[in-house]
Amino acid sequence: MKGAEPLSLQQVAGLCGLFGDETRVRLLWLLSQAELSVAEVCRVTELSQSRVSGHLARLREGGLLSSRARGSSNLYHVEVEQVPPEGRALLQLFTERVADSVLDGDRRRLAEALRARTGGQTWPESIAGEMERHYSPGRTWEALGHALFGLLSLGEVLDVGCGDGHIASLLDGRCTRYIGVDVSERVIEAARQRAPRRSGGKADAREVRFEVGDMHALPLPDESVDVVLLLHVLSYSAEPERALEEAARVLRPGGRAVVSTLLEHPHAELTARYGHIRAGVDPATLRRRLRRAGMTPQFCEITSRERRAPHFQVVTAIATK
Incomplete structure (x- = not known):
């Protein structure tokens, strides 16, 4: 990366470890598409909660995920601008260029999970009557x-x-x-x-x-x-x-x-x-x-x-x- 700070061997090994697991790359791709709870990630990927939670914890420790509280649960997402510079290029590579049949299934189930949030309604239907209170991309x-x-x-x-x-x-x-x-x-x-x-x-x-x-x-x-x-x-x-x-x-x-x-x-x-x-x-x-x-x-x-x-x-x- 031109102009980037040099990395130590330990940093390189750490990044390789984070990205060197198929499931973690899959989760990074998924959470670059939408902000999800652990339960929603499990539903989309059809993986066990313990497995998902372990990977999410490691990705968060590595600075690749952001999270925020919603009620009694946390929502996770990839915020590229908040990722440390040493991991940003790899993150963009894996989330923007990866293509796989497994991700095709995740994409389909993700749409279903997001729709389930609103009881089967479309997003405009779910906020009808109070649209001015809700954000949507570009609608400011x-x-x-x-x-x-x-x-x-x-x-x-x-x-x-x-x-x-x-x-x-x-x-x-x-x-x-x-x-x-x-x-x-x-x-x-x-x-x-x-x-x-x-x-x-x-x-x-x-x-x-x-x-x-x-x-x-x-x-x-x-x-x-x-x-x-x-x-x-x-x-x-x-x-x-x-x-x-x-x-x-x-x-x-x-x-x-x-x-x-x-x-x-x-x-x-x-x-x-x-x-x-x-x-x-x-x-x-x-x-x-x-x-x-x-x-x-x-x-x-x-x-x-x-x-x-x-x-x-x-x-x-x-x-x-």
Whole structure:
């Protein structure tokens, strides 16, 4: 392996010992396909529990397997990136290139074992009604956002309290110009580093720009943007009315402001850990503030509630100028 650390004779002998058993190679292949309990491995391979447990213990001691607790049992799997470098190449060789009729049978029984976990249902059927709570490969909120944001054409966007620029990456190509403003110089520098890259390896300053600035005195001229985003920033504002007035000032006529903030709550001590200085707002109050700032609320409602205690809720508002 080019660039790899040299191995001692003892290390080479140890690796040969681990991979020098047909059953262990079989188990490595199986656990590279799915995360399984000892009972499930026994069911798929049709081997005894004592034999399987012994091999799993040795593979785990050799750093080739990872495990985690699930109830009263452990689940085992091969996590290639966590395997010591000296064993990684051999592991990939044996799990990716091996082909055998024994493995064909294991593959068939593995599908049956995984299906048995859900009582014979398909995976989507087993989580119907709560799909948003479960992970599946490639199905993340970020991926969904990139897909749906492809429908948008937002013009010039100002992201107030932009943080380290994550929204900029989501809106890449969806607006004619993006301006991110945050009060922290350190955060703005991080945003500049992760800004969407254009040809030549540099962020195009005409399309993406980050500036240090205060939400109560935005560093932009009047009527200069089409959309203002205030996503979870009002909780950090000592003067939320002033922040909304500034948003209205920089909006062009017909422009839109999008506000997302916590619903009023009794957990100020908890949110103070995250720098919040306000304990949320109710929809009626937010509507009044938007009107006083010179905008017309088109929508202002509670849009989500966290499942985990203390069950914070989020208010979302869309207003036009």
